[in-house]
Amino acid sequence: QVQLVESGGGVVQPGGSLRLSCAASGFTFSIYAMHWVRQAPGKGLEWLAVMSYDGRQTYYADSVKGRFTISRDNSKNSLFLQMNRMRVEETAVYYCARDRAHGGIGEIDYWGQGTLITVSS
Amino acid sequence: AIQLTQSPSSLSASVGDRVTITCRASQDIGSDLGWYQQRPGKAPSLLIYSTYTLQNGVPSRFSGGGSGTDFTLTISSLRPEDSATYYCLQDRSYPYTFGQGTNLEIK
Numbered sequence: 550q551v552q553l554v555e556s557g558g559g560v561v562q563p564g565g566s567l568r569l570s571c572a573a574s575g576f577t578f579s580i581y582a583m584h585w586v587r588q589a590p591g592k593g594l595e596w597l598a599v600m601s602y603d604g605r606q607t608y609y610a611d612s613v614k615g616r617f618t619i620s621r622d623n624s625k626n627s628l629f630l631q632m633n634r635m636r637v638e639e640t641a642v643y644y645c646a647r648d649r650a651h652g653g654i655g656e657i658d659y660w661g662q663g664t665l666i667t668v669s670s
Numbered sequence: 671a672i673q674l675t676q677s678p679s680s681l682s683a684s685v686g687d688r689v690t691i692t693c694r695a696s697q698d699i700g701s702d703l704g705w706y707q708q709r710p711g712k713a714p715s716l717l718i719y720s721t722y723t724l725q726n727g728v729p730s731r732f733s734g735g736g737s738g739t740d741f742t743l744t745i746s747s748l749r750p751e752d753s754a755t756y757y758c759l760q761d762r763s764y765p766y767t768f769g770q771g772t773n774l775e776i777k
Binding site for chain 2: 584593594595596599608609610611644649654655656657658659660661662663
C-alpha cells in the first residue's frame with residue numbers, strides 16, 4: 550500500500566531554514582509527480598509545490614516562490630522541501646502527497662500524515 | 671491564481687439526509703476539480719477526481735458534478751462517519767488552489 554512518511558519538522562526561528570523529507574514506499578516512486586501541501590492550525594489547506602516524476606518540472610505557490618525549493622531523489626524514493634527565510638505565519642502541518650497520474654501532473658491522491666513545523670522565537 | 675469559493679462554509683445535517691456542497695471557480699477550469707475529505711486530526715483523503723470520478727474504495731453515496739466554473743459534491747444519504755471538512759482542489763493551472771473548506775456536522 551502507498552505510504553508517505555514525512556520527517557524533519559520541529560521548531561525554527563523566524564528567518565531560519567528547515568529541510569523536510571518524505572520517504573515513499575508501496576509504489577514506483579520514480580514515475581509519479583509529488584506535491585507539498587500545508588495546513589496552519591485550525592485553517593484550510595494550502596498547496597505549496599509540485600515536482601514532476603523526473604524532476605524536470607517544478608511549480609510553486611506565489612507565497613513560497615524564491616524561498617522554498619522542492620527536490621527529489623528517485624534512487625532513494627525520497628522527496629524534499631528546503632524552506633528558507635521562514636515566517637511566523639508558516640507554522641503549519643506540512644504534508645507530502647503523491648500525484649494520481651503517473652508520467653504527468655494531475656490531482657493529488659495519497660497523503661502522508663504530516664509533520665508539524667513551528668516558526669517561533 | 672484561480673480562486674475557489676465553497677459554500678456553505680459549514681452545515682449541519684442528520685443521518686440519512688442528502689447534502690450538497692458547492693465549489694465555484696473564478697475562471698473556467700473545465701473538469702479539473704477534485705474533492706477531499708479531512709476528518710479531525712487526520713490527513714485529507716481523495717474522494718472524487720476530474721469532477722465526477724470516484725476514487726477507488728470511496729462509497730457510492732458520494733458523487734460529483736458540474737463543469738466550467740460551478741461544481742458540486744453530493745452525499746446522497748449521510749452516515750455518522752461523514753462528519754468531516756470537505757475541500758475542493760483545482761488542478762487546471764498553477765498554482766493549484768483549494769477551496770476554503772466546508773465543515774459538515776452530523777446532528
